[in-house]
Amino acid sequence: MKALVYHGPGQKALEERPKPLIQASSDAIVKMVKTTICGTDLHILKGDVATCAPGRILGHEGDGVIESVGAGVTAFHSGDRVLISCISSCGKCDYCRRGMYSHCTAGGWILGNAIDGTQAE
Ligand SMILES: [Zn+2]
Ligand SMILES: [Zn+2]
Numbered sequence: 001m002k003a004l005v006y007h008g009p010g011q012k013a014l015e016e017r018p019k020p021l022i023q024a025s026s027d028a029i030v031k032m033v034k035t036t037i038c039g040t041d042l043h044i045l046k047g048d049v050a051t052c053a054p055g056r057i058l059g060h061e062g063d064g065v066i067e068s069v070g071a072g073v074t075a076f077h078s079g080d081r082v083l084i085s086c087i088s089s090c091g092k093c094d095y096c097r098r099g100m101y102s103h104c105t106a107g108g109w110i111l112g113n114a115i116d117g118t119q120a121e
Contacts, residue, residue, distance in 0.1 A: 002120050004059060060112035066080045
């Protein structure tokens with residue numbers, strides 16, 4: 001798959017990367033239908049986001065169709081059309097229960113920042 005990889009301030013490359021696999025029971029693999037870049041990606045590329053390390057696959061905006069889910073995912077199934085949020089939330093921590101998903105203790109903005117983001121075929 002093609003991935004936009006951050007290699008440090010001002011450096012990026014479109015590279016071939018393996019198709020992602022389910023790693024945790026709460027994971028989902030989504031086949032991208034539409035995507036776009038975000039102003040935040042531009043800040044990463046400028047070097048403004050210290051939490052995004054060189055080598056990271058960028059991309060945290062899009063919609064698609066679920067291909068597979070981990071054993072712990074019960075609310076979504078293969079074939080569901082979903083919107084991908086840049087914010088991951090567990091739904092269980094104090095912050096999530098108060099609707100403050102960006103402060104989730106197990107998530108927040110991690111996609112395309114602390115973990116690899118979107119790829120395309
Ligand atoms: Zn964004
Ligand atoms: Zn949470």
